Amino acid sequence: MLAPTDTAIFGETGESQLVQVSSACRLCGSTELQTFVDLGATPPCELFLAADELDAPEVTYPLHVRVCERCLLAQVPPLITPEATFSEYAYFSSFSTSYVAHAEAFVAGAVERLGLGPDSFVVEVASNDGYLLQHVVRRGIRCLGVEPSVNVGEAAREKGVPTVTAFLSPETGAEVAAEHGRADLVSANNVYAHIPDVVGFTRGLRELVKDDGWVSIEVQHLLTLVELTQFDTIYHEHFQYYTVLTAQRALEAGGLTLVDVERIGTHGGSIRLWAQRSEIAGPPTAAVAAVLAEEAAAGLHTVEGHAGFAEKVSRVRDDLLRFLLDARRDGRTVVAYGAPGKGNTLLNYCGIRPDLLAYTVDRNPYKHGRFTPGTRIPIHAPERIAEDRPDYVLVLPWNLRTEISAQLEYVRDWGGRLVFPIPALEVMD
Template sequence: MSGKAAPVTACRACGGALGAVFCDLGTQPVANSYVPLERAEAPEPRFPLRAVVCRGCRLVQLDTVVDAEGIFSDYAYFSSASASWLDHAERFCTAMTRRLDLGARSFVVEVASNDGYLLKNFVGAGIPCLGIEPAANVAAMARAAGVPTETRFFGEAYAHELVARRGDADLVAANNVLAHVPAVNDFVAGLSVLAGPRGVISIEAPHLVRMVDGAQFDTIYHEHYAYWSLLAMEAVLGRHGLRVFDVERLPTHGGSLRVLASAADRAPSGTLAAVRAEEVARGLAHDAFYEGFETRVQATLRDFRAWLWQARTAGRRIGAYGAAAKGNTFLNAAGVGAADILAVADRSPAKQGRLLPGSHIPVVTPEALLALAPDDILVLPWNIGAEIAGQLRAAGFAGRILTAVPAMRELAG
């Protein structure tokens, strides 16, 4: 991965002044840069991991940007690894097909389409579609699965090129990608071009309100350049002629919003009004909402370190599950290393046989982790904790299964 990084001196959305620090997690390696065994002794690039608040549009964003091409050109995240996420994608496709009356004469585009996890549903329904995925290794998997995919970074110029070739899209899905975009105005301008005057844009993003409520600091990492409220999202969409007309609250990623927008004038939904009202009531336009988050983060880390010390003092063998980016943020913020945790299990072959960035905990198969006979397993991707706990119990694990965010707790499994 590239070692290029640059400080941010103004809001990347509105150009306004950056204000208070929301959360400072020190310097960390890039969360999805898994370390090959042969490079275990080589120094890892580390960059400041600090989120601040724009004084103008209130977008929470990192104040250091790590080169996106270095992060995403060869990526280790595969959406199809989670059964619950595949179910979520299938439900989305079914709902949007009905709502927008999509069919054989329609055109659906997903930006940041990963391994085809979502678009394969449209392929199966005979609805013309195209994936746009910057990571060459991931895009190749999508094409192998029969999902038409172009390996490109998305922006306004590419959107004009695509419209010239294929025409406007009826649906543009940009789900769980907005956080990953450093040049957000170029990206949103591209969405507007691609959807044209009548198409619908669907954006899913973790909701900043739920992030604050759940002390979800481990979703802060270099691949996530920004953390979105409806307030900030409506501002950047409106700058490019897009009007939000509906919002859906989702349980995914600890609490997300699905935002539907279009250049066309559509009647706003009641849920949109409700989410707007919630953010006003919570004070997202004012400094007080953003204060105190880091204090809660440090309390979570202290509690985890105390639990870890007690468990290790008692001679308990501790494993982890899920080599997720959020887990890497958490482990590095907590100062955990390979001496503390036996190994972390992950179903992704792209991660197995490597070391976690920073902590250098080895990544193994789930079967290999269970063979190490841990007493406790810490689930790092807490957002799918119930799914993982069920898998571990089905595989015969009888020990404690725990998560640490926002506080230590056992999962039933």
């Protein structure tokens, strides 16, 4: 029976798509939470619609980020289970050439930093389609992917990347370690925000790593999110948003200690956390202290320092809508490039529909012929842009600006212009 704080919605199979809704912080248990930004209610960002679903209703969920007054973790309620989102997934990492290159550079750096070789073992959690571990395989290092999505895990196996289908927990971590051994390096890139049980997941990472091994985590940095108004990276798959301070606290709760940190450029600005088992970890490096000082200077080590973000978000919305309305009034055609999860947060929050944005395109064939959730904008193959020669192309995956600007260089041939909505509206010459 559901408790008063529980909410559940059941699909045709009768399986619950939601988890317990609680007013308590998922890290420290405090019930003192304050609003950071409220983006209204939207559908899950990766539930793209087929044509025969357009006349059916869509379920929406609140997208309301709150900050814990005690531990400062920024978080959304865990309204949707990871199983509902990730058992079959529309995102394939390998469609971004720059991100594959980033993964290759990470592997090369980790090999040098940790002295990995033929006798080493590397595990990646949320290994997606093998975008990273394929580089480990090529170096002759034993590896294993732990990936919950059946469809993208199969794509990894087709690349020759050994992959098990599982969600990480302390129990599954122990099972994988018992069967395959513990790892010299456990990588968890762009997943630490995707799990509602942050403490249990961290304990799972601890189970996977050797006593003297390393855990490497890449996750978007709340400092950059705030500085550059990157509100579109807020969606239901992201249950929490980290500073180094809150990530440090989350790691400690699961038996790991932060030793080093790097600021990296992926996803508009991320942090790479290097951690070890708490009983053997050394003191934090000067880099940890430096980033903590930056966060403190920006006000993010106090609840009050998070104020003002919602106002910045509304200004981005107003500027984008004004541009689209002016373009329609002037008879200009506007289409979009990309159908990322972040784009669906932007479109839904701004209320943009096909009357203002004719369509978008995406390199992922899985999305062709489908429609964006909530806003129901059609998705085509990239070639459609050259066929239609629009006046403007709104780039939704703005974090891949260099890569996509090169891909869309041909738009200049007919005088078309690229538009970037974040951190502030920019119409390229």
